[in-house]
Structure formats: C-alpha cells, structure tokens
Amino acid sequence: MNVCVIGTGYVGLVSGVCFSELGHQVYCVDHDSLKIDQLNEGISPIYEPGLQELMNKNRQAKRLIFTGDLQKAMADADAILIAVGTPANRDGSANLTFIKEVAIEIGQHIRPGMTIITKSTVPVGTNKKIKKWITLSCGHQQFSVASCPEFLREGSAIKDTLHMERAVFGVEDDLAESVLRALHEPIQTNIIVTTIETAETAKYAANAFLATKISFINEVANVCEGVGADVQSLAEIIGLDPRIGPSFLQAGVGYGGSCFPKDTQAFIRVAEDAGYDLQIVPAVEKVNAQQRQRLVQKLKTVYPGHYLREKRIAILGLAFKPNTDDMRASPAFEVVDFLQNEGATVIAYDPIASAQARRLMPELELALNWQEAVDQADALFVLTDWEEFKAIDLGELKRKMKKPVVIDGRNIFNPNHMKQMGFYYDSVGREI
Ligand code: UGA
Numbered sequence: 001m002n003v004c005v006i007g008t009g010y011v012g013l014v015s016g017v018c019f020s021e022l023g024h025q026v027y028c029v030d031h032d033s034l035k036i037d038q039l040n041e042g043i044s045p046i047y048e049p050g051l052q053e054l055m056n057k058n059r060q061a062k063r064l065i066f067t068g069d070l071q072k073a074m075a076d077a078d079a080i081l082i083a084v085g086t087p088a089n090r091d092g093s094a095n096l097t098f099i100k101e102v103a104i105e106i107g108q109h110i111r112p113g114m115t116i117i118t119k120s121t122v123p124v125g126t127n128k129k130i131k132k133w134i135t136l137s138c139g140h141q142q143f144s145v146a147s148c149p150e151f152l153r154e155g156s157a158i159k160d161t162l163h164m165e166r167a168v169f170g171v172e173d174d175l176a177e178s179v180l181r182a183l184h185e186p187i188q189t190n191i192i193v194t195t196i197e198t199a200e201t202a203k204y205a206a207n208a209f210l211a212t213k214i215s216f217i218n219e220v221a222n223v224c225e226g227v228g229a230d231v232q233s234l235a236e237i238i239g240l241d242p243r244i245g246p247s248f249l250q251a252g253v254g255y256g257g258s259c260f261p262k263d264t265q266a267f268i269r270v271a272e273d274a275g276y277d278l279q280i281v282p283a284v285e286k287v288n289a290q291q292r293q294r295l296v297q298k299l300k301t302v303y304p305g306h307y308l309r310e311k312r313i314a315i316l317g318l319a320f321k322p323n324t325d326d327m328r329a330s331p332a333f334e335v336v337d338f339l340q341n342e343g344a345t346v347i348a349y350d351p352i353a354s355a356q357a358r359r360l361m362p363e364l365e366l367a368l369n370w371q372e373a374v375d376q377a378d379a380l381f382v383l384t385d386w387e388e389f390k391a392i393d394l395g396e397l398k399r400k401m402k403k404p405v406v407i408d409g410r411n412i413f414n415p416n417h418m419k420q421m422g423f424y425y426d427s428v429g430r431e432i
Helices: 009-021 033-041 049-061 070-074 095-109 126-138 157-162 174-184 194-229 230-237 260-273 280-301 332-341 356-362 370-372 394-400 415-420
Strands: 002-006 025-029 064-067 079-082 114-117 144-147 166-171 192-195 310-315 344-349 380-381 405-408 424-426
Touching: 002 009, 002 070, 009 025, 009 049, 009 064, 009 157, 025 070, 033 064, 033 394, 049 064, 049 157, 064 070, 064 260, 070 095, 079 174, 095 114, 095 126, 095 157, 114 174, 126 144, 126 194, 144 157, 144 174, 144 194, 166 174, 166 194, 174 192, 192 194, 194 230, 194 260, 194 280, 260 280, 280 332, 310 332, 332 344, 332 380, 344 370, 370 394, 415 424
Parallel strands: 002 025, 002 079, 025 064, 079 114, 114 144, 166 192, 310 344, 310 380, 380 405, 405 424
Antiparallel strands: 144 166
C-alpha cells in the first residue's frame, strides 16, 4: 500500500523505514529541509542501531522516499501517519501545536477515502480534534482517523517495530481498521482493535506503569540498603512470579529519556482534565527525582564536609540508557549539576553521546575514552549501563584513579569483586 509518514523524528523515521522494509511504498515528509537533504544523502539524523543500513537498503529499492513536499507525498496515499513531536508545555501537558499545523495542512491535500493515523503520543481526545481540524481545512468528512500508538524503545527500535508484541488499532470505522490491518499485514503480532479513546489512554497507561515498576524497585532498593538485603536477588525472586514479571526491575539512578518523564506528566494532566487526581503517578515521579539525589549523597560518606571542593570526579555514561546518543532527561544532567555546584571538577565519557553532550552541556569536560575520564579521579560515577563499561579492566581502573572510589548508579559491577580488589564501592540496593 502507499503510505505517507509526516515527521522524521524517532517514531516517524523508524516507522517509515520499517513499513518500507515490509514492502509498502513510503514517503517520509518533513518541513526541515536540512534534515531531508541529510536523509537523501543516506545519513540518519538519529543514532539507532541498524536504522541507517535498513533506511539505505529501502531507499535504493525506491520504496522509501524523503521529501518536503506533502502534496506529492500524500497524492496516492492510503494511509497518512502523523508522527510529529508533542513536547511538554510548562504545566506538563502535551503541546499540540505541531499536530494542529499538520492536520490543517493534511486538510489542504486530502482526498476522499484516506485514513489519517496518529502515531504521536497524544492526550485523550486529540484524534477527535484532528478530525475537526482536517474537516475545517478541507470542508468534508470523507476520511477516517485512527490512533495507533507506538511502543518502540530507543536502542531496539527496529526489532520492536518489525517484531512488535502488539498492534493497537483505535478506530472509528471499518475503513480505518482495514487500512491498519493492511499496513501491518506482514507482521505476525497480537492485534487489538478498540476505540480511539482506549488506544490513546493505553499508551499513557503503559508508560506510566513501566515508570511505576522502576520507581517501585528503586524504593525497594532503598529499603534493601537499610536492612542489608540485595535488590538484584530480590528482583529475581519477585520477577519469577508471572504476575509480576522479571523486566523493568533494575534498580538504579532512575529513569530518563524523551518518554517516561514527559508522558507521566502529561498523563497527570489528562487525568486532571478528566476530573481525577492521580495518586500513584506523581509519587513515581517524586521517587525518580529523589533517586538521583540519593546517589550523589553516597559520596558524602567518603568525602564529608565541604567534601567535593577540588575533587576530580569522573562520570561514565551520559545517555539516558545504552545504545542511544539521546540525553533527553538523562540522570546525568542532575548528577553533573550537583557535583559542579559542590565545587568538583567533572570529566565525563560516553561511547556515543559525547557529541550531544558537547551541544547540551558545553561547560562539561569530555574525555575521549574511559581511561582518560578516570585518570587521577577521586571518585567515579557510573550512570549508563553500556556494555563497554561492564567490560572495564578493573585492575587498570584502580591503577588510573587517584582514589579507588566507585559509585555505581546502574549496578554493573559485582560488589564482592570490587571489595576484594580494594575499591570503595557503593551501588543501589546492594550491600557495600
Ligand atoms: C519507553 C518505553 O519502554 C517504550 O515502550 C515506549 O514506546 C517509549 O518509551 C515511548 O513512549 O516512545 P524508551 O524511553 O526508549 O522507551 O526507554 P526504556 O528502555 O523504556 O528506558 C527508559 C528509562 O528507564 C531509561 O533511563 C532506563 O535506564 C530506565 N530503566 C529501565 C531503569 O532504570 N530500570 C529498568 O529496569 C528499566
């Protein structure tokens, strides 16, 4: 089928590439002409394992075309996917400016029988607004709208899309359902057909629940520290109960990224608008914020008083998680700020996110490799669980550091091994 994807951010680009890989003819549209030029030169604007290769394979097969011309891209489209950003407003609610602009533009080129599918994460009721905005723009209602929320994770976006666990079709009529079925036809997955409102809410509920799991295990980890229990072993024990499940029970410095912080906030506003005050989700956010503070406070035990003045502190990991260069809402921002405010000299290393850090944290000193970062350091914080860090030669690490102090915000090292090697080692929810 013919597909037009509007927006070449994370969701739009990955969707466009994957749907072309499945055999559909896909046009990806963006207002940003520099980005379109870059994509037409075969360069992906985002770091995502496997994306650039798959993108170029489908460009060469002429199944994937990047353009700034929406009219041309929509001309023969059966499905038009909206995948533009919904950044947070000051009050945490989702900003729908880009969605509205796109809806009005779609209305200028729409033809009867087309289906408009929203991939962006939007508050409940947005698809109805999209219908209204398009109708006002084109003057008729001979089209369908649908909500098809995205559940991909950064770092494994291609696999998550081509082998999705479920596809959710929030539809208003049979046309939208049949278009969505045809679009997903080659993918073997669980399909859930539901109302638009349920699909919209499900996306927020899924992210809020995952964030809840993380904050819950982080609270349990904090208790473990007080009673001498081990949170990793505990997570294995509770995770073997299928009602709980083993994933998203890794305690640490807390969640970041472009989704959980923004979507939990937006969900709180959605609930408020619906007349309900959420109790759990605000607590989840509070625990998440507190978790960064607890980690940096751990250094106080080692360096009390004005403990960080003239100390050299190394940070390993700036991305909000491994396999991405994305630093949005990364715990690194708070940790670096705190350390610098306490007078420490901070030097950081990240395998991929350094270029982003140069832009976002121009004051931060960056090292070219982990060895340079830890050289003569008085302490080291691990903030991202990159495989590269797990494989660090601990003997070399100890020799390079001025003081062998490691605060591990991702629990990547073995506490007993670290102790045997003569490190002062602290992590999250495990015995020192
Ligand atoms: C998240 C969801 O997992 C996706 O299903 C969803 O589609 C996406 O948001 C979105 O809304 O677009 P993502 O933000 O890419 O995906 O990253 P996750 O893998 O979910 O990790 C989020 C954060 O939680 C990271 O900072 C990670 O380090 C942290 N985390 C994750 C933990 O601290 N502990 C865990 O056990 C798991």
